[in-house]
Amino acid sequence: xxxxxxxxxxxxxxEAAVAAVKQKYGSRALRFACNLLNNQQDAEECVSDALLAxxxxxxxxxxxxxxxxxxxxxxxxxxxxxxxxxxxxxxxxCEVCLAELEDCFISQQTPETVxxxxxxxxxxxxxxxxxxxxxxxxxxxxxxxxxxxxxxxxLVGLSRGTVNTRLSRLRQxxxxxxxxxxxxx
Amino acid sequence: xxxxxxxxxxxxxxxxxEEYIEAAATTTTKSSPRWVRFAAAAAALVLLLGSTLLLWPxxxxxxxxxxxxxxxxxxxxxxxxxxxxxxxxxxxAVTQSDLFPGKEVYVLDISLTDxxxxxxxxxxxxxxxxHNGELMEPGMTDxxxxxxxxxxxxxxxxxIVGWCEKWDYxxxxxxxxxxxxxxxxxxxxxxxxxxxxxxxxxxxxEPNLTTxxxxxxxxxxxxxxxxxxxxxxxxxxxxxxxxYHCGGFAELEERADAASLLLQRWLRxxxxxxxxxxxxxxxxxxxxxxxQEAYWNNLTDEExxxxxxxxxxxxEYESYTxxxxxxxxxxEIKMEGSYTQRNQLSIDYEGATEQDRAxxxxxxxxxxxxxxxxxxxxxxxxxxxxKPTELTLTVTNxxxxxxxxxxxxxTPTETGYQIDILKETP
Numbered sequence: 372x373x374x375x376x377x378x379x380x381x382x383x384x385x386e387a388a389v390a391a392v393k394q395k396y397g398s399r400a401l402r403f404a405c406n407l408l409n410n411q412q413d414a415e416e417c418v419s420d421a422l423l424a425x426x427x428x429x430x431x432x433x434x435x436x437x438x439x440x441x442x443x444x445x446x447x448x449x450x451x452x453x454x455x456x457x458x459x460x461x462x463x464x465c466e467v468c469l470a471e472l473e474d475c476f477i478s479q480q481t482p483e484t485v486x487x488x489x490x491x492x493x494x495x496x497x498x499x500x501x502x503x504x505x506x507x508x509x510x511x512x513x514x515x516x517x518x519x520x521x522x523x524x525x526l527v528g529l530s531r532g533t534v535n536t537r538l539s540r541l542r543q544x545x546x547x548x549x550x551x552x553x554x555x556x
Numbered sequence: 557x558x559x560x561x562x563x564x565x566x567x568x569x570x571x572x573x574e575e576y577i578e579a580a581a582t583t584t585t586k587s588s589p590r591w592v593r594f595a596a597a598a599a600a601l602v603l604l605l606g607s608t609l610l611l612w613p614x615x616x617x618x619x620x621x622x623x624x625x626x627x628x629x630x631x632x633x634x635x636x637x638x639x640x641x642x643x644x645x646x647x648x649a650v651t652q653s654d655l656f657p658g659k660e661v662y663v664l665d666i667s668l669t670d671x672x673x674x675x676x677x678x679x680x681x682x683x684x685x686x687h688n689g690e691l692m693e694p695g696m697t698d699x700x701x702x703x704x705x706x707x708x709x710x711x712x713x714x715x716i717v718g719w720c721e722k723w724d725y726x727x728x729x730x731x732x733x734x735x736x737x738x739x740x741x742x743x744x745x746x747x748x749x750x751x752x753x754x755x756x757x758x759x760x761x762e763p764n765l766t767t768x769x770x771x772x773x774x775x776x777x778x779x780x781x782x783x784x785x786x787x788x789x790x791x792x793x794x795x796x797x798x799x800y801h802c803g804g805f806a807e808l809e810e811r812a813d814a815a816s817l818l819l820q821r822w823l824r825x826x827x828x829x830x831x832x833x834x835x836x837x838x839x840x841x842x843x844x845x846x847x848q849e850a851y852w853n854n855l856t857d858e859e860x861x862x863x864x865x866x867x868x869x870x871x872e873y874e875s876y877t878x879x880x881x882x883x884x885x886x887x888e889i890k891m892e893g894s895y896t897q898r899n900q901l902s903i904d905y906e907g908a909t910e911q912d913r914a915x916x917x918x919x920x921x922x923x924x925x926x927x928x929x930x931x932x933x934x935x936x937x938x939x940x941x942x943k944p945t946e947l948t949l950t951v952t953n954x955x956x957x958x959x960x961x962x963x964x965x966x967t968p969t970e971t972g973y974q975i976d977i978l979k980e981t982p
Contacts, residue, residue, distance in 0.1 A: 399581065436578045439575075450566055469562055469565045489568075492572070495572060496571070496572065507579070507580070511576050512580050514572075520693075531682065539707045
């Protein structure tokens with residue numbers, strides 16, 4: 372069943388819509404949530420909550436890309452759960468990835484510094500526009516999906532070490548763009 | 557990182573374009589797997605060069621191996637030292653880090669370049685770091701160390717930030733893409749108000765050495781006793797090794813890196829002043845390697861470094877005796893079952909002191925072949941006596957329970973020894 376057919380089921384308030392999403396994207400969503408939460412049970416609960424949220428949001432929403440829309444819900448719910456459960460988890464999940472990304476920002480401790488995630492998103496998307504397919508894929512898998520370098524390597528056919536190196540260079544390039552746009556932390 | 561930064565970055569990356577999110581979700585890749593590309597290129601190259609090689613003498617240069625990696629330490633006064641070889645040592649500055657609040661930490665940089673600054677090509681190599689037996693990757697932090705990737709105009713490699721109360725060890729390995737160990741270093745960090753880093757062991761793959769030369773080199777008397785761990789680092793040797801400690805033995809795994817790790821852990825955990833280690837290692841392919849008497853009570857580092865090790869053939873091993881010039885007898889005790897049972901063998905006889913036992917008896921671990929179905933482990937006792945003696949050989953398990961006992965009556969004769977079994981339980 373393609374995405375548009377599934378969305379149509381949502382609009383018809385047919386419960387088959389949820390089943391269809393679960394079948395098509397359930398395991399992908401679970402893996403994504405596990406990347407963030409590092410806990411199967413929490414991840415399953417978040418995916419269930421995300422399916423409910425999807426049911427509640429469509430209609431009136433009619434997303435163009437169902438997986439991208441659904442994955443954002445999964446991500447947001449998982450991040451909220453992560454905040455709730457947060458302890459001193461330092462070596463897993465999204466914390467590591469976000470810490471890598473934080474290095475792209477130059478620190479400028481002034482009272483005028485304003486953090487605007489919207490501006491940063493704009494720069495990130497412009498940055499991604501300029502990358503080749505593999506580079507873009509690597510960046511998104513790491514900083515949106517929070518995959519490990521080893522898993523990314525398997526997806527794109529590169530060794531873990533090469534992915535690591537490539538990510539490092541991508542962050543350097545992103546840093547230059549953020550500097551150019553005068554975005555500081 | 558603080559919660560505000562985390563939230564900002566989470567929100568920012570959540571806004572990545574849907575097309576990119578969708579595209580990245582697919583698992584197909586445009587390029588064919590590396591091995592296919594490599595195979596195709598190799599085939600083309602062979603065809604191209606095939607006829608040329610028939611005419612050209614085969615004096616191609618040896619393959620280039622990745623340059624070694626070095627450890628960079630910065631002292632309190634700002635001076636930098638680059639450490640590479642076993643025995644290199646340097647002070648490290650004490651500093652603070654948010655990673656370990658309240659602790660005095662050190663920073664070590666592992667540069668993946670040679671002294672000429674050529675970068676290690678990570679395309680065909682992988683970097684591994686082990687701490688307390690756990691494999692750690694850049695971005696990971698445990699109770700005492702944190703590893704991150706560091707790349708800028710000046711540096712290319714990994715940074716380790718850590719702390720310890722007295723000493724700590726970190727194992728660093730660089731492997732080829734097919735898993736062969738190319739370089740291995742173990743660093744020892746010591747703290748006594750100041751930090752000091754010491755390259756404890758260092759191993760580099762040298763393709764021009766024969767197996768025997770390499771193993772002999774690893775056991776060079778000039779090396780420190782930590783050369784034991786270097787055996788396990790050898791990419792040539794796949795072996796099943798036993799470390800016999802007077803409290804029992806532990807089977808080490810077949811892979812060289814795991815064995816090195818376990819061996820190092822044993823060496824660190826055991827107080828070397830109180831225990832004797834015998835390391836027996838064998839491999840059907842590479843002959844036998846026998847290292848004895850690695851540690852005795854109260855040996856200094858210099859004395860340990862002078863202990864000799866040598867490679868022996870199976871024939872030599874089978875004719876080896878720990879008591880040269882003495883007529884000896886041998887007796888085997890075999891225990892069926894898993895190698896990992898931590899049993900201990902003791903020898904007792906009337907009037908025996910520790911010194912007597914050491915002077916008259918030698919105990920060697922024995923192991924069956926790697927065939928699990930016929931697996932057994934046990935001991936071979938080699939000894940010499942001058943008068944008829946009743947020996948009690950007792951095997952106890954980890955809890956101290958006697959699980960096997962054999963009472964022998966050994967009588968020296970003109971031609972050798974007579975061994976009578978007086979009692980055997982079970």
